Structure formats: structure tokens, C-alpha cells
Amino acid sequence: MEKLIVLAVLCFAAILNITALNAQSNHADLLTQSTKQSIAAKNTAQSDKKITRKHAPMIMNFRCDGRQYCAQMTSRAEAEYFLQHCPDTRMDGDNDGVPCENDSRF
Structure with a gap:
């Protein structure tokens, strides 16, 4: 049972x-x-x-990789590319569109 x-x-x-x-x-x-x-x-x-997306051109093989500061850039052209095409960059303190103005390396 x-x-x-x-x-x-x-x-x-x-x-x-x-x-x-x-x-x-x-x-x-x-x-x-x-x-x-x-x-x-x-x-x-x-x-x-x-669809009208503006793709970032590959100039001298630059690509957004997370870098944000002038000290991380190797040239002015690279800094300009990052400023124009990559989010959260901190290279243009006075917001005039010219990155790394006070960096004496460039």
C-alpha cells in the first residue's frame, strides 16, 4: 500500500x-x-x-581604443582624429576644436 x-x-x-x-x-x-x-x-x-551614418575614416590606421588624454597620443593628427571621432576624449580644455594646444611635443 x-x-x-x-x-x-x-x-x-x-x-x-x-x-x-x-x-x-x-x-x-x-x-x-x-x-x-x-x-x-x-x-x-x-x-x-x-541610413546616413558617418563612418570614421581610417587615417593613418587610427581607431578609437579608449585613449582620452594628450599624453596618450603620438601625434597631433592622432589627437585630432580622436577628438573628432571618439567619445569621451579630454584633449580640448577650451572647447575650440584644437586638441593638445599646450602639449609641447606637437
Whole structure:
């Protein structure tokens, strides 16, 4: 009799677990469909608009790599590139567009 009760409890737990897994699976399928619809709508909206991004030109192989200060630059041209194309630079104290004005190396 005890074995029968244990077996019944295990079967009941298994049924509850399967039901919960099916519910999660259905929810995931709905999210996947919703995500696909969002991506499709976004792609359609983007194709309707003309994307005009200004790509930073590769001048003398400069690239934004996190440097921010004049002491980290090797030339005035590099400092100018970083000031124009890279975020969070701290090379133009008076905000006149000319970087590293007080750096005697350049």
C-alpha cells in the first residue's frame, strides 16, 4: 500500500512538472514569435529610411581604443582624429576644436 501511495505521488509530481514545462515552452514560443515580428518590423522601418551614418575614416590606421588624454597620443593628427571621432576624449580644455594646444611635443 505504501508503494502505491509513493507511486501515485511521483506520478502526480511528474504530471505537474510536464504541465509546467509545456507552459514555459508555449511562453518561449510566443516570445520567439514576438521577437521575430519585432525584428521584421524594425527591418522594414529601416529599409524605408535612408541610413546616413558617418563612418570614421581610417587615417593613418587610427581607431578609437579608449585613449582620452594628450599624453596618450603620438601625434597631433592622432589627437585630432580622436577628438573628432571618439567619445569621451579630454584633449580640448577650451572647447575650440584644437586638441593638445599646450602639449609641447606637437
